[in-house]
Amino acid sequence: MEKILFYIFSSVIIIFSIMCVTSRRILRAAVFLLFVLLSAAGIFFMMSYHFLAAVQITIYAGGIIVLFIFSIMLTSHVDEKLEAPAFKKVYFSFMACLLGACLTIFAFLKYEFPIPSSKQPVNSMQVIGKSLLNYESGGYALPFEVISILLLAAIVGTIMITRRDETK
């Protein structure tokens, strides 16, 4: 059962990501990206990282996709078709990616992975919350604060960039 689910999720990821990078209608590409991100959340659920899957759905599928769709609506006509990329560009990019993918897959198929550890997983919400605010060894308080500062800087920067110039 879990095997079948995993194969469904991974084939959805591969098929829709290919459609996302080749579709010539830009709004459809955004919807295909949404399917890819939702299947990634499904894989997180299968590994029983429920919190991460919920974050993936709310931030990626909920937030970023809406942002993308808004920016598409603001910058291009809805049923406008993008021009197809030049054949030479497609050919060389495809060859480069194929080479890279073959090399990577070959490299890790040669490697003997150790047997997965059978220790008891700790991923309850309580453990996650406690270690995010723990400032002793093994805690994540510093990266948490750094991410907060980054979000603040991003808010200020975004407002500064998109503000209309009043002096003109």
Next chain:
Amino acid sequence: MIEGIGIENILIVNTLLFFIGIYGFLTRKNLVTILMSVELILTAVNINFVAFNKYYYPENLQGHFFALFVIAVAATEAAVAIAIIISLYRRIKVIDVERADEMKY
């Protein structure tokens, strides 16, 4: 771990997703679609972090937290990039990478 699925299977899916993202990054001209390819790449890396965490170190949560921080950085990056794209569109009315060369010189 997922029953009956080795880590190689997850790694193959992620490698394909990563290189599909790079293909989109190289061939697309519209700035918004380039940003979408970057999101594909970040998702592939995220699944990798979580898979290694789950298969080999289930008693720790390092990969889980790293994936969480990658999601946060991806969200800020998308917000700032879309702000730049919209202000570029306001100025010169195109968002093609080849025609948007006003800030180059």
